[in-house]
Amino acid sequence: MRIAIVDESAMRAAVIHEGLAALDDCEIFVVTDRRGLVARIGEIAPDIVLMDLGNPSRDVLEEYFAVSRALARPIAMFVDESDADSIAASVEAGVSAYVVDGMAAHRIRPLLDLAVRRFNAFARLQADLAEAKGKLAERETIDTAKRILMDSRGLPEAQAYAELRRTAMNQGKRIADIAEAVVTAHTLMGGR
Numbered sequence: 001m002r003i004a005i006v007d008e009s010a011m012r013a014a015v016i017h018e019g020l021a022a023l024d025d026c027e028i029f030v031v032t033d034r035r036g037l038v039a040r041i042g043e044i045a046p047d048i049v050l051m052d053l054g055n056p057s058r059d060v061l062e063e064y065f066a067v068s069r070a071l072a073r074p075i076a077m078f079v080d081e082s083d084a085d086s087i088a089a090s091v092e093a094g095v096s097a098y099v100v101d102g103m104a105a106h107r108i109r110p111l112l113d114l115a116v117r118r119f120n121a122f123a124r125l126q127a128d129l130a131e132a133k134g135k136l137a138e139r140e141t142i143d144t145a146k147r148i149l150m151d152s153r154g155l156p157e158a159q160a161y162a163e164l165r166r167t168a169m170n171q172g173k174r175i176a177d178i179a180e181a182v183v184t185a186h187t188l189m190g191g192r
Contacts, residue, residue, distance in 0.1 A: 019108025074119030
C-alpha cells in the first residue's frame with residue numbers, strides 16, 4: 001500500500017508516520033510543501049492520503065479540498081479545530097474521514113481502515129448510481145424509439161419493441177444501441 005502523508009509540519013507528519021510504522025508492505029511518502037501538491041500526489045499515486053492540517057485557514061482548506069476532488073482515493077483529514085462549515089465542505093470534497101483533535105499514533109491505523117472502508121462504500125454507491133442512471137437513460141431511449149416506430153409505421157407498442165429486439169438480435173447488438181440508432185436517424189430526418 002502506498003500512503004501519502006501531507007503535512008507542512010514535519011513533526012506532526014512524524015506522529016502519523018509512527019502510527020503507520022507497524023504496517024507491513026507499506027510505502028510511506030511525506031509531503032511537506034503545498035506548492036504543486038496535486039502534481040506531487042499524482043506522481044506518488046497513493047492508495048490513501050492522510051492530511052494533517054492543524055488549524056487551517058479557509059484558503060488552505062480550499063486548496064486541500066481541490067486535491068481531494070482531484071483524487072479518486074480515500075483521504076483522512078486531521079484538524080485541531082473545526083466548525084460545521086468545514087465539516088460540510090470536507091464531506092462535499094470527498095474526504096473519507098475528518099478527525100478533529102485526534103492526532104495520536106495509536107489512532108492512525110483504525111482511522112486509516114475507516115477512511116478506506118468509507119471510501120469503498122461511497123465508491124460502490126456512486127457506481128450503483130451511475131449504473132442505475134445508465135439503465136434509466138437506455139430505457140428512455142428505447143421508449144423514444146418505440147414511439148417513433150409506433151408513429152411512423154403505425155405499430156402497436158408490443159410490436160414496435162419486438163421490431164427493435166429482432167433487429168438487435170439480427171445485428172448482434174444491444175436493444176439500447178438499436179434504439180439509439182433509430183432516435184438518431186429520426187432526428188437527422190427532421191423528427192423531433
